[in-house]
Amino acid sequence: MADRIRWGIVSTARIGLTKVIPGIQRSETGVAAAIASRGLEKARAAAGELGIEKAYGSYEELLADPDIDAIYNPLPNHMHVPVTVQAVEAGKHVLCEKPIALNAREAEQLLKLPKDRLVAEGFMVRAHPQWIRARDLVRSGALGELKAIQGFFSYYNDDPGNIRNKADIGGGALMDIGCYTMLAGRFFYDAEPERVVSLIDRDPEFGTDRMTSALMDFGANRHLSFTVSTQLTPYQRLQLVGTKKRLEIVIPFNAPQGEALQIRLDDGSLLGDASMTSELIAPCDQYAELADVFGRAVSGAEPLPYGAQDAVQNMKVLDAIFASAETGGWVSIS
Template sequence: MDSTKIRWGIVSTANIGLEKVIPGIQRSQTGTACAIASRSLAKAQSAASDLGIEKAYGSYEDLLADPEIDAIYNPLPNHLHVPVTVQAVKAGKHVLCEKPIALTSQEAAQLLDLPKDKLVAENFMVRAHPQWIRAREIVRSGELGELKAIQAFFSYFNDDPHNIRNMADIGGGALYDIGCYTMLAGRYFFDGEPERVVSLIERDPEFGTDRMTSALLDFGQGRHLNFVVSTQLTPYQRFQLVGTKKRLEIVIPVNAPQGEAVTIRLDDGSELGDGAMRSETIASCDQYGELADVFGRAIKGETPLPHGAADAVQNMKILDALFSSADKGGWVTVG
């Protein structure tokens, strides 16, 4: 094993870890997946065998106690994100935690009181993907003119009552699962924070989760983000960034296929029906591996961590406001 690499441990055998994040870590330049834990030792051993991971543990506590592990990836259900992240940091580990980092901003604020020598970040891999980086370069260059509107749509269909995304008491629903990406797009591309939000939620009558949420976020200076997210509509995702001169379209903004080239599109509107659209190909990458390297270089002290615990708390403040707006039926200021 390369002694210069960050040694990762993974708590749980969640599919996002097995299928996306662990392979990304294994393909990263800075890290290696060394251990995996589950409440079932057999599950951990099976996952370790399938993925070529050296160690398997039958409890999260045993993994956190391993002195050879530098960093933890936490893809547990949403209600366990903060408790296990706190445990991990107190055990001396850095933590990359799956989104959303908490159920409320108040819960997430616990992360701000943890020892500062251990890094905590939310697993928004999209900010490490070259297509988001390139799109923001174009925005900042002024090619779009003034970026005034962002329109985002993100949906999939899942009505399985046994799926954690459909369990309201542990943080299921569209806003927590995918709405966090759409509101993050506003923060990232506007280079700012929303001042107020208004939202409309339609809940599943059986699950109690928000199965469709629509929202408008006011970023001030005439800048608006509007989005629709749903857990029970045809699978689709597309982001539009519209400026005073051009618009930019990100074709697969969140679930960009690992190891495949993707496309962003620019259109000055001179011909209706996309006649003036030109495409730009973004080279293939593994966005999970890219984020593992961003986090790994920060752990090594080579570069600062661009988005840490404070950023994650801010994300939760926006989600809090969106839920509150739906309950109150009007605009809510972001706290």
């Protein structure tokens, strides 16, 4: 265990307790060594339940621990940048939950931090073998020319106390799940979007976007379209459509940990998916995969594929989607 990355987790957020910490514990490179909460008893309870060695009653105590190499930050969106900055200034590497910030301007603070400490946005989907396999198929030409990507991601949550329904701290569909559907375009096209047009339906009580749809132009006649919602029937799907074949990722975003998945290919020669074939993706834990990607970068074994600059670019795209809904027209993405 001595050569493993020692992780500290700031907060007892549900995503950390149920997904990321178990993923770190299953990883090859890391160990969950400490957890902090604003109340020591809460931290101790989480540490006891998950078998974590140390518990702290404040984030500052955890950041001051010299034995901690990297921090996982799953705090509410408005606390992502401030605590990440604190952690880096304390000498820690940081893997931060998505979205990295409330907007691109705030995210740009991360570019001014010391370069000897790594900062990355926690998009576990990019570490999942199903996304990697799908991109390999795109790059191989198996789909022909990839020209259209369509995504849908929704769930139903109308709880006024839930942080996803609080506009002032970064709630809403686009920030919570639209970041995934947007990211699919950057990942599978290996390119940046040039402009976007969008529609937003806001909850009259919460002020958050409860349904957002967007059309993004990646140049060279390549499109990404998506709809995300916090108040529709739970559903998710991702379609990559080329000139020769269509590729469908059945559970593209919150893939079940430790379960086999499938991607589907169809040349459209028969109607009703009759010409479709399936490829099984072996069981894995995408949070463990993400922890290993970051852990290998921290140890110097491999370069970090997506750092702070990538996170800023993600926020620029999200900012443009919001701006388009306000202006009612196309918005260019710098």
